[in-house]
Amino acid sequence: MYRSSEKVATRTMATTSNKQAWITQLVTVLKKKYDPAVEASGGTRLVLDEMVFGILREGTTRELAEPAFHTLRTRFFDWNEIRVSQLDELEEALGCLPDATAKAKRILGLLQEIFETTFSFDLQSMDKKGIKQAGKQIARYQDVNDFVVAWVTQQALSGHALPLDLPSIRVLARLGLLDLAEAEEANREALRGSLENLVPKAKGPIFTESISLLARDTCFEEAPACENCVLRSECSHGQQQTASAPAQPRPKSR
Numbered sequence: 660m661y662r663s664s665e666k667v668a669t670r671t672m673a674t675t676s677n678k679q680a681w682i683t684q685l686v687t688v689l690k691k692k693y694d695p696a697v698e699a700s701g702g703t704r705l706v707l708d709e710m711v712f713g714i715l716r717e718g719t720t721r722e723l724a725e726p727a728f729h730t731l732r733t734r735f736f737d738w739n740e741i742r743v744s745q746l747d748e749l750e751e752a753l754g755c756l757p758d759a760t761a762k763a764k765r766i767l768g769l770l771q772e773i774f775e776t777t778f779s780f781d782l783q784s785m786d787k788k789g790i791k792q793a794g795k796q797i798a799r800y801q802d803v804n805d806f807v808v809a810w811v812t813q814q815a816l817s818g819h820a821l822p823l824d825l826p827s828i829r830v831l832a833r834l835g836l837l838d839l840a841e842a843e844e845a846n847r848e849a850l851r852g853s854l855e856n857l858v859p860k861a862k863g864p865i866f867t868e869s870i871s872l873l874a875r876d877t878c879f880e881e882a883p884a885c886e887n888c889v890l891r892s893e894c895s896h897g898q899q900q901t902a903s904a905p906a907q908p909r910p911k912s913r
């Protein structure tokens with residue numbers, strides 16, 4: 660859910676700042692804070708692996724998605740064994756991942772559809788189709804959404820795409836980089852397209868991961884912890900939040 664007060668702050672920011680300069684600045688600050696965590700992340704998986712990982716990663720962090728993916732790949736013999744498994748087995752394997760039931764259903768649906776259309780789980784030929792064509796083909800699967808298309812494009816196809824899930828949209832709107840009205844109405848592909856024009860391709864992965872970590876650490880949906888945020892001095896929403904926060908009571912003088 661987005662609040663109307665956030666929309667006002669967001670629009671003000673969007674019309675008064677240079678978004679590209681702001682992105683350069685925030686990537687520098689976030690890179691300093693989060694680079695080690697992002698460096699340790701993956702990005703070397705096959706297309707199908709990243710499709711499944713994208714489903715796991717949407718709406719949460721890599722930190723939570725990695726163990727769930729690892730369990731899937733070690734507890735089950737192969738993708739086909741996962742395909743024929745029961746929903747509750749898969750759900751249990753995803754552990755404490757948020758929305759585990761919905762994600763398990765999507766993974767089962769995706770594997771079934773791939774199996775029915777290709778009779779195998781080898782999607783590496785997509786690599787040779789070109790990034791745009793591969794993205795279109797991935798998007799045809801019913802359990803794939805724009806986040807997963809963008810995730811696979813960025814992580815497995817070496818393309819320029821910025822996967823946007825709800826936590827990322829929330830943070831980017833507060834930072835004045837997305838318009839919440841558009842986030843609610845426009846399709847997600849168009850929304851990320853405007854952002855992809857502003858973020859250099861080489862910075863795409865760290866941008867994606869850093870924004871996700873910012874959502875986890877300080878930019879919560881309810882009551883963001885702006886006072887602890889590394890972007891507070893430049894974030895208009897953060898400044899508005901801290902300015903309107905009630906003053907802390909002072910200790911009584913003796």
Ligand code: SF4
Pocket residue numbers: 830833834873877878879883884885886888889890891894895896897898900
């Ligand atoms: S200052 Fe506050 S609103 Fe701005 S990005 Fe940080 S936590 Fe979010």
